[in-house]
Amino acid sequence: MAEPGRTLKSLLDALDESVHGLMAAPRGLGAVVRSVTVVDDAAPLPVGTLAVVPGEEADALADRNPEGVAAVAVTGVPDGGAERLRALGLPVLSVDPRLTGKEFADLVRAVLDTPGDEPRHRDLFSLAQTVATLTGGLVSIEDSAGAVLAYSAADEGADELRRRTILGRGCPESFLAHLRAWGVNERLAAGEVVEVAERPDLGAERRLVVGVLAGGRMLGSIWVQIGDAPRPAATTRVLLGAARLAATHLMRTHGARSGGDPAELAVGLLTGAFDTDALARHLGADPGTPVSVIALALREEAGQGGWLLDRATETASVYAASYRSDALVIPACGLLYLLMPAPSGNPAPASWVRDLVTALRQNLGTPVQAALAGVAPRMSAVPSLKKVASRTLDVVRDRPELTVTSFEEVRSSVVLRELIDDLAERPHLRDVRLDGLDEEQCRSLAVYLDTFGDVTRAAELLHVHPNTLRHRIRRIRTLTGLDLDDADQRLLASLTLRARR
Template sequence: MNMPKGPARSVISTHPVVRRLVDELGAGLAGADGAPGVITDVVIVEPGDRLDGLADALVLAVGARGDEAVALVRSAAEAGAAAVAVRGEVPTPEVRAAAVDAGITVLGVPDGLRWDTVAAEARAVLGAGGAGAADRHGDLFSLAQTVATLTRGVVSVEDSAHRVLAYSTNGGEADELRRRSILGRTCPEPYLALLREEGVYRRVRSGDEIVEVAARPELGVRRRLVAGINAGGRPLGTLWVQEGHQPLAERADEALRGAARLAASQLVDHYFQGDSSARLSSRAGLAHGLLTGRFEASALAAHLGIGPTAAASVVAVDLRTPDAGEGTGSGDVRLAEAVGIVSVHAAAYRRNALVAVACGQIYAMLPESGPAPTDAEEESLARWAADLVTALRRHTGTPVQAVVAGTAARLDDIPAVKLRGYRALGLLARNPERAVATHRTLTAALLVRDVLELLGTRTDIRHPGVAALLDHDRAQGSELARSLLRYLDGFGDVAAVAKELNVHPNTLRYRVRKAAAVTGLDLDDPEHRLAATLHLRYAAEGETAGCPGGQPWPTNAVR
C-alpha cells in the first residue's frame, strides 16, 4: 500500500463540526475524500475501550498514539463512526493510510489543544442544529461574522478579562496570536503586556476611538483594529479585527464602531447572566412595534433609550431578491445577513439606531438629537444610504435599492413615514439602475401615482374620447395612444419624440392629428392636454400602479 504523504489538507468535509475544528482550531485533516456526511454525537474513547454504539459519531481517541491510534481508527470505522480525532496536528502516515483504507475521516488535534475544548466545540456545533455557534443569528458569533464580512478581516470579541467570547470563521487566515487566543480562550499574557504598555486598552475604554495595533511579524501577529465595547462609561470588553490575507476594507473602522455599539447590550447580559438572544429578540420586536405603530411610542422610548419627543429619520431598504428559482430558506438567510449589515452600518451612523423588518423590507430608524434635519443633513443621510446599498449589493448579490423616506417629527409618526418609504420603494423598482432616492425627489412621481390610484377607484371618471382611442388601437393594431402620450410628455417636441419612438417626424405628426380627430381633444387647451395625459398614463401604468379596474394598454399594438 502506498502511504499518503504530507498533511493531506486537501481532503474536504462538508460537515460543520469538521469545518469548525479545521478552520478555527487548527486541526489537520486526512482520510476518505468527502466524508463524513453526518455526525450525530461526540464520543470519547481510550485504547482498550470496547467500541460499539458509534454510528455517525465523532470519536475522540484520547491517549492513542502510534499503533494504538491505527488500531482505534480501524475499529471505529468498523463500528460505524463518521470520523476519528487523534493527537498530532498532522496524522502519521500510518494513521492516514488506515483512514483511507477504512473509508473514514481522521482529524489531527494539535498538541496544545485540550481534548475538552475539542469536545465542547464539536458539541456546540451539534447543539446549534448543525449550523455552528458562529452561524446563529442574534448573538455575538453572528455579529462577529457580520463584521468579518464587512471588513474582510478576522474578528473576535473579548470581555473585560480578555476572555474570548465569540469569533468569526475565516478559514486559515488567523494568525498565531488568534489561534493561541482561541485555543486558550484568552489573549496570551505577553501580548497583553505590550498592549497595556502602548495604552491600547486605556484609549478604547475612553470612548468610540478605533485604535490600530501594528503588526509584529516576529511574534506571528498581523495588523489589527480594536474598538472598546462600553456602556454608561463602564468598559465591558473589546472587539478586534485582524487583517487576513488581504487588506482590511476601506471603512473597516466604521463597521467596527457600529458593531461595538451593538455588542454593548449583549455584554451587559453576559455580565448579569442574562439571555442575550432573548434580549435581542425583545428589542427587535419592540423596534418592529415602533415601526408599525403596534405599541405606544412614548412607552417604548424609555425602554429603547430614546427621548419620547425625539424626531427620527427613516431609511427603507429592499434587497430585490428574486421571486423564483430560490428556496425560501436561502432567502431568509440572505435577509438575516442583510439585517446584520444594516444594523452595523446604522449603529455606526447613529448610536441609538433601530432596525426592523416589515413586508420583507428593512427599515432603519435613526433618532435625531435635535430638530428635523436640514437639507444638508438629508444629503448626508442619502450618502450614507448609498454607502449602505453598495455594501449590501456587494454581499447579497442582488440589486438592492433604498429610499430616504423622511423624518418623523415624533416617534409616533414613524409608521406614516415608513408607509411613505414603502410606497417610494415600489415606485423606485421601476428604475432598477437607480440605487438610492429620497422621498423629496420622488414627490411628483408619487403624486401622479396617487392620482392614478384615485382614478382606479372612480371608474366613472374617464374621458370618452381617450377610451375611444384605446379601443381604436386595439381594433387596428395601431399605437396612436402611445404616440400621443409620448408627444404630451415631450411638450410637443416632435423631433425628440419621433427619435425616441424611432419614427419619422411626419409619421408622428400624422399620428397626433389622427389621435386628436378620434378623441375630439383640443390639444391647444391645457385642460384637454392634462385630462388626456392622466387618462393615457392610467391606461399605460394602471396595472403596475396597482389600480383596480385599470384598462391595460393594447397588447396588439406595435411597440
C-alpha cells in the same frame, strides 16, 4: 420555551472553515445539536450530541447504530464507515485535518456556549464575520477575561497568536501581560480604538482592538489581525459600531434586557399596529424624539433574499451603531429600514447614507439603493414615512445609478405613482374609452401625451415615421372620440394609460 442548542445549519455557519465539507445530510440541516462528544469508547452517546470520531473508527460507530445522535463529525481520512453513517440517516461532517478531535470539540463547545439559534444579524459569530469583511482582517470577540466568544472564518493568514487563542478558547497569558505593560486596557476602557504593534516573539502580527463597554464597565473586546495591510478608511468607525452592537448582545445574553425579541418588536414601530410609544420605550428609544427614516432596497436576484438581507442587516447595524448608539435597524417586507434619532430635527447626512450604500454594494454585490423619507417628528409618525420610503424606492427601481434618493427629489413621481395606484383600484374613475385600444395604440398615445404632442420627438422614441404616428393618433381620435385639445381629457387619458402599464 425554545429548545436548547443550535440547528446543524447554524452550527456550520458559525464553525466556517473548521468544517471542510458536508459529506452527507440525507435529512437536511434542521437537527438540533445540544452537545458535543469525542467518541473514544463504547459509552452511550447523549441524545442530540455531535459525535466526533476519527475516520478509521467511523465504521465501528456505524455498527453501534447510534440512535439519537444529531450528527457525526469525522476527523482525519474517513473510511467506508462514513457511507454507512449516511445510510443511517445521519448528517456527516468532514473536519479540518489540521484539528484533532478534541480541538474541534472545543470549538463546537465555544459556539454552543453562545445562546443560539438567534437570528444571524444578532449572532456574535455573524458580527465577527461582518467586521472581518468590512476591515479586511481576521476578527475575534473576547469577554473581559480574554475568553473567545466568537471569531471570523479561518484564513491561511492567521498568525500563531490567533490560532492559539481560538483553539485554547482564550488569549495566552504572555500576550495579556504584554497588553498590561503597554497600558492597552486603560485605553480600551477610555473608548479608544488601539493599534497593537506586531510581536514576532509572541507570534503576533499587527492588530487593532476596541473595548466592548456598557455603563463604564468592560464587557469584552474585539480584535482584528491586520498584519501589514493598509487600514481601510472606515475601520475605526466599523470597530466602534461593532463594539456597541456586541455590548447590546452581551447585556442581553446576561439578562440585562428581557421580554420579547427586539427584532420582532421593532417591526411594530414601522406598522403602527401596536402602541408605538410603549414599543419605543421597550427598545430603549425616546418616543418623543424626532427620527430620521431611511429605507434600503438590496435589489437582489431571485432566491437571494433571506441570507442577503441578514448580511445587509449586520453591516447596516455596524454602521448605524457607529453613528448613533440608539439607532434601530429593522428588516421588514424585504427592505431594510433605519430609524436614526435626530434630536435637532435634521435628517441623517446623505453622505453617511451614501457611504453605507457603497459598503453594501461592495460586500453584497447587488445594486443597493437608499431612500431618505424625511424626519418623523416623533416615533408614532414613523409608519407614514415608512410608506413614503418604500414608494420612493419603487420610483427609482429602474435607475440603479441613483444610489441615494430623498423623497423631495422624486416627490412628483411618488405622488403620481400613488394616484395611479388609486386609479387602478377604482376603475370607474378611468377613461373607459381607451379600453378598446390595442397595445400599439396605447403605447403610441402614451408617448405622444408624454411629449406634449411633439410628433417628431414622439416618433423618434417610438422608432416610427412621424406620418405613421400622425395616422395612429387620428385613428385613436376616431375610435375613442377623445378630444386631445381638451386639457382635462389629455390628463385623464395620460393617467389611465399609466395605470394600465
